[in-house]
Amino acid sequence: MVRLLVNDLNVSYEENLIVKDLNIHIPDKKITTIIGSNGCGKSTLLKAMTRIIPYRAGIIAFDGVRIEDEDTKSLAKKMAILPQITENAVGLTVGELVSYGRHPYQKGWGRLTQKDSEVIDWALEVTGTAAYKYQLIDTLSGGQRQRVWIAMSLAQETEMIFLDEPTTYLDIAHQLEILMLLQKLNKEQERTIVMVLHDINQAARFADYIIALKDGQVVKAGSVEEVIQREVLKEVFQIDAEIGRDIRTHKPMCISYDLLKGEECLNEKVTYSDTSVINART
Template sequence: MVRLLTNDVSVGYGDVMIVKHLSVQIPDQKITTIIGSNGCGKSTLLKAITRIISHQSGSVLLDGRDISKENTKILAKKMAILPQTPEGAAGLTAGELVSYGRFPYQNGFGRLTKKDYEVIDWALEVTGTLEYKFRPVDALSGGQRQRVWIAMALAQETDIIFLDEPTTYLDMAHQLEVLELLQRLNREQQRTIIMVLHDLNQAARFADYIIALKDGEMVKAGTCAEVIVPEVLREVFQIDAVIGRDPRTNKPMCITYNLLKGEKQQHEKNIPALYAHAGSAY
């Protein structure tokens, strides 16, 4: 089943096109990960799908409706997004920040209900941030702040959650905690999760579906086994990857890789030295 899709979407800034005629389908109630090199359009695509920025052409459809024509509050009850570099928490406590996730459910008076407070505490608890509820967000570490922002997205209680590099600033243990939390929300509550990740092995471990982008165009979309393969990674990242199997999940994993561009540059750099050496020898 597909509730969310893009049809021939192009997105740019001025005359520069970042996403080019992209048509993707997001599997419902699955975890989808978008991968690609820096500047390939991953974050831009997320912003266009969630209506943070406008697209120049094409359409984004949710439940058969064009999101550009959808009521903002109705859309906010269906989709939540955690940006790559969230801002705007200055002077707020963690609990106050998470309460912003309840905005779509508030009436004209903007008062929080008992249900709102229950959801806020739940979101803080599942992200391991309940102890920071009354602490200023500015006083938290980078990892603690990131988990509070994720709690705000969860408090929005949407079926679909977008996260742009949700493991940024987190150490390895907290990265795993966040990704396992998202996986649990997907499996137990059937939330549709769409996220951008840089770590290929994390993407392969937690995703059901992967979209690989290069220069704003889709190179490959499919299961982890279909996307995490040497030929796709060669085209997307310019690396020569050795792919094995994760012994715990049996999913593909990148064991090691060489940088193809770097090898070529090093080879070309060594050519004059080789000629000089050959000349001196003869």
């Protein structure tokens, strides 16, 4: 089932066209990851789909309605976004920050209702942050803070959550913790998750559907099996990848790769190897 559809999308910053004639769909109740090299338009696409930035041409429709025709509060009840760089929350407690997720449901003076309080407590519990409810955000670790921001997104009670590089600046253990939390929310709460990831193997391990971008266009979109292929990664990242299998998930993974350089890319290679996790940042 498809609820979010993007057709012939063009997005630009001033005269610089970033996303070009792009066509994709987001599978409902699945985890979709968007991969590609730096500057390829991943974050721009995410911001356009969530109406953070306008687009020049094309259609973005949710449940058959163009997102620009949706009332802001109504749209905020359907989709939440966690940006790559979160706002400064200095001086706020965890509970106060998570309560901001209830804004689309508030009326009048914006006082929290009993329902709001129950949802906030539920979001804290699900993300494992209930113990921090009365602590200041700036006293928490990076992984703890990221879980609190996810709790705020959950408090919006949206069916779809967008995350722009949710593992950035986290160590490998906290990266795994966040991705496993998102996977749990997808499986147990049936939340549709759409996230930008840099790490190819993390994308392969946790995604049901992958969209690979290059220069603002789709190179390949499909299942992990369809996208994590040598030729696709060569075009997207300019690497010659050795594809193997994850012994835990049995999904394809990049176990080694050569960096292809310049016009003579077939002859000039710099080799990198890592049999565990390869973070392919180009």
